[in-house]
Structures are given as structure tokens and as C-alpha cells.
Amino acid sequence: MDEAHKSKYSVHPRAYKMYYDLIDRYWWPGMKKDIDVYVRIATDFVTKLPRTSSGHDTIWVIVDRLTKSAHFLPMREDYKMDKLARSYLNKIVDRHGLPISMISDLNGRFTSRFQQSMQEALGT
Template identity: 30%
Template sequence: MLTMDFVEGLPRSGRFNCVMVVVDKLSRYAHFVGLFHPFTAPVVAAAFMDNVHKLHGMPESIVSDRDRIFTSRFWRELAALSGVKLRMSSSQHPQIDGTTERVNQCLEGYLRCFTHACPVKWAQWLSLAVFWYNTSMHSALDGKSPF
């Protein structure tokens, strides 16, 4: 099961102004993918295929919030054709997708620490942020990293 969300409200950095966050709930392994907002469901699907699917295949299910991208007809059709179950957190209970929200907080903190002098360069730190997060100890994994 994967969770997906977006970190928005970032300053423009090169071609990007937001990050798609994809997290495997079992291993806590994450992918951070730079995007430019506003984006469409086909753009998000292409980013998912290029950055997640090619490495891991299609998940059994994806948990997300009710962002317009995840509720679009295109996204629902893509999931149905791929055999992926879409699960949405409700607006009253966004903690259902708490894993990704916590990863978003970690990513934002990491980027703040390393780009405080020049926030518009956050995209240059994204690949290092992925490495840092994926090699960190996670309490949900009994203090082990995914690798």
C-alpha cells in the first residue's frame, strides 16, 4: 500500500514549485518528485510511472487525500485499468493518511534546514532529501532503516 500527497506552497526552484510525496506504508520507503503546480492528473500519473512504477511496479492500493487530482476521472480510470484500489482519507479524518503527512513534515524541515539562506534552491536538495529520509531510522520499523 502506498500513500500519496503533495507539498505545495514552495517557492519556484528551477522547473518546480511543489513536491509529490509517495510513501510505502510497510517499509516507509519514500519518493520525492518535483512538479510544477498547477498540474493535471496525466502529469501526476506520468511522474508516478517515471519515478515509482518503473522501480517497484504497481501497488495494490493507494491512499490519498481528496485532492482534485486523486478524485479525477482520469486517475480513477488509470487505477481501475491497473488493478489498483484507490482509498481516500475523509476531510474529517485526514490522519488516516498520517504516514505521508509525517513524511511531508520531515521533508519540509529538511529543506528548511539546508536552504534557509537560499530557499529557491530547494529542488537541488531533493535527491539528497530522499537519500536522507530513506536511510534514517524509523520508529515504526523498530529503529531500523528500510535499507
């Protein structure tokens, strides 16, 4: 899956494109589901931490499931959505590009507001 996803001809394809790129050469039970999980980014917040000298009390944990790299962004629990979106663009999107999807156990309202803030920050 790594090779199919990183190919210079694919440019980090979505799950369905990656599936069709691979199906001619490979197949295994649960292949579509495995590919779908593979192309996602996982995110969560660790909150209520002791405040640092710079005022941070939260860590935003973001894992790129493709590269398996984890990012730990210091935050404050009271950061507004636009600040989170800008931080995400500057720290994550600059390195990995825009994600195809995000996995989060945060509520749907947060996810919706975050996506809206991302669109505004991108000017789309």
C-alpha cells in the same frame, strides 16, 4: 508480514491473500487491519513552495508502506493529471510495481481522476 509480502510465490499479494497465507502460522488481535494498512502506498502534495530555477513549486511525497521508502518528486502545482500519471508510472511503478491501494488525504475527485489517468496511460 515482510516475508509473506515479498515471497517469490506471493508477488506482493493483496491484503486478503496475505492474511490467508499467514493465518495458518500466525495470529494477533487486529491482524486483518494491520495487514490492510501494510500493503498500501501513501501520497500527498506539499504546495506553495518557492519556485525553483526549473519552475517547480510543489513536491509530491509518495511513501511505499511495504519498503518504507519515500519519494519526493518535484512538480508544478499546475501539472495536468496525465503528467502526474506518467510521472507516477515512470518514478514509482517502475520501482515498486502497481500499488494495491493508495492512501491520500486528497479529495475523492482528485483520486478518481488520477486513477482514470493511470488507466489511460496504461492503455487499459
